[in-house]
Amino acid sequence: MKTRNIDRIAVLTSGGDAPGMNAAIRGVVRTAAFHNKHVYGIYGGYEGMIKGSIKRIETNDVGNIIHRGGTMLKTARSKDFYTPEGRQRAYESLQAHDIDACIVIGGNGTYTGADVFSKEFDFPMMGIPGTIDNDIFGSDFTIGFDTALNTAVDAVDKIRDTADSHSRVFFIEVMGRHSGYIALHAGIGSGATGILIPEADKTIEELVAQIKKGHKRGKLFSLVVIAEGNKNGGATEIAKAVNELYAEIETKVSIIGHLQRGGAPSCHDRVLASRLGAAAVRALLEGTYNKAVGIINNQVVYTEFEKAISEAKKPKQSLIQMAEILSM
Template sequence: MKRIAVFTSGGDAPGMNAAVRAVVRNASFHDMHVYGIRRGYEGMIDGDLERLERRDVGNILHRGGTVLKTARSQRFMTPEGRRSAYETLLAHDIEACIAIGGNGTFTGASVFTEEYDIPFIGVPGTIDNDLYGTDLTIGFDTAVNTAIEAVDKIRDTADSHNRLFFVEVMGRHAGFIALNTAIGSGAASALIPETDTTIEDLVEFLKMGARRKKLFSVVIVAEGNKNGNASEIAAQVKEKFDFYDTKVTIIGHLQRGGSPTALDRVLSSRLGFHAVEGLVKGHKNVMTGLVNGKIKYTPFAEAITKSKSLDNDLVRMAEILAL
């Protein structure tokens, strides 16, 4: 194999640059030429790519975002779009692709590789950590640290005023960020998609704290929880228990940015590095993951359909530690 391409796609995640660097450096070690495609599948369709050499990725390891830019592509969902993308790869003699992204990215890769015979290897890059086939995804650790730092600051002002903040963090389908943020920040509770905590449960818990003179300051709300967004939840709680001056903070896109943490830098490097190793060893149409500390390749078909479940032990612990 002499020529491969690498791209980032979907939502950006801190560590994607470290993964791109590892791909380029390890491919160069194996005497391959690497092309960087800009804006994911959009750039593949438009022929927006360029050669990346070792030195081109020399100062990007620590930078947030993705130097290759990223996008979501409607056109790649059409046969015409994928045909154009294929022609781009053909025109540059590209023999394999390394796709850094999440579920949507690998779904696209899965469809494409059924139509065209170009091997793809996926690298799991999404802050949500909701991908089967890897214990951790690129950007998750940074996102949780960003959320916890934000809650640390909010707690300063919450404690000064005896206020209760509802802090909304990312996670439409999974509570990994919310649960870890709650444990790491000592929050009263985490409302997450995976559990059935109701507003009544939450109010009961807050009342119990108040009776014991425990002043809670923060409740973490995952986007995809079942009770509404943070503002709606705050209003519902206020209606049932008017003890606190309640406030709402939505951390939002801050969670996507920032220099990656140590763990994300090392993880991204490993996953990018082993995406190339996978190609060399003949793997194709699989996602590179880290499972129990070891590299594992999971077929796209599994990675995009199976779901990763939250550790119930952590959920139970979060409740007991908040008492």
């Protein structure tokens, strides 16, 4: 891909929303303005690109958004973008607005679309990791993870009060269809008795043994944090299975759900998103394309889309083992 002059940069958010996406958009717009470049917002993700829902964004348009959750550009999943015909229409929309490059904020699906589009049309694309799951390779943290994690921990702390008062075992389901980062960190942070995540093979029998062990040493209540994608099923199914093996306990289920996606982003997410947005613009202006920007060991790094998509990012085994030790 040849280096070219870039004056007009488009930005979109795609996939699930994540707290901090607005801060990233702000970072893109204001960094581009500093370099005398124009930014165009694509409304509604790749579907908006296909439909031509594109509008110029000025620096004033991103004022007073850094603290807001969700995304001012809206987000959507696009079936049409999976097709060559859909991507052709998207390319024509960008051409109609004289767009020279595009920055996409999202997860693996967003990166996959950007990678295909960039290669198909020799079009400069940059990715910013925006997902609460923290499962994108090429960055220690993704935008939204810290906020979602703090929301989950706050909810578990509140549930703890009721679990303690009534001497119950609570099964608390958090988001994470393919990733256990939220469940693992929330479980450690809230002092959970058990944690079930997709990356670990804990059985129901092992979980019951863990709960019984706590009760034998006088623990009157237990909290079990469950990632929705763990192999044993959701919180409701797991609570039922545990009761079949340990009928003496009273179990309750709480599913936090989409509460984790919303709310004002934490300071960590605001700073992270701002750094990534600014870095994505700088990369394009310096001739770096078809990569995802991330931060590893507090340093900005760039990872090829193909690698960011194909490489698995899993919680460290040492952290999983530590969680087991601390739950005793």
